Amino acid sequence: MWIIQEFAPKLYEIDPSINIKICGLNSSDIKLKHELICENVTFLGRVSDQELKDLFISSRLFLSPIILGSGIKMKVLEASSYGCPIFCTPESISGLDYLTDLVNSCDRNDVDIFVKEMIDIFYNHDELLKQSKKILNKLYDMQNISNNYFN
Helix, strand or coil: CHHHHHHHHHHHHHCCCCCEEEECCCHHHHHHHCCCCCCCEEEEECCCHHHHHHHHHHCCCEEECCCCCCCCCHHHHHHHHCCCCEEECHHHHCCCHHHCCCCEECCCCCHHHHHHHHHHHHCCHHHHHHHHHHHHHHHHCHHHHHHHHCC
16 A cells, blocks of 8 residues: 555655545555554544545545546545545546646655645645635536536
8 A cells, every 4th residue: 555655654754743544444454454554644444424524524635646447536526526625646537627727636656756745735725725716616616517518
């Protein structure tokens, strides 16, 4: 798991105050397989729909470091539906063309660059707010909806 073995330790070296919360059915199994896990990683396991909604609303940033897979990334869609700012790999938004210009993305080939760019966004309150507003306006603005779907 790249996020546990490479990303989290680098992030912790630079800023141990940033916490990574991992939720999902298999997150408990992942925790058992990795003996050395940084203090900045919390495994939540399976969460209810309400808990997931609360996480999206309360999180400063949604991180999606996906590099493989096909189809639409549902958690990216879900994060965007709450206006949660997103930092991701280009693969995470593949097929979600409307998000390309709205979110910050970075290849994860170089973990140092990925961490640096994520931290730059994480602490840029104005950029996070701007991204959140852009996402919500794109998704829920009636003029955008009519232009995209009725023309």
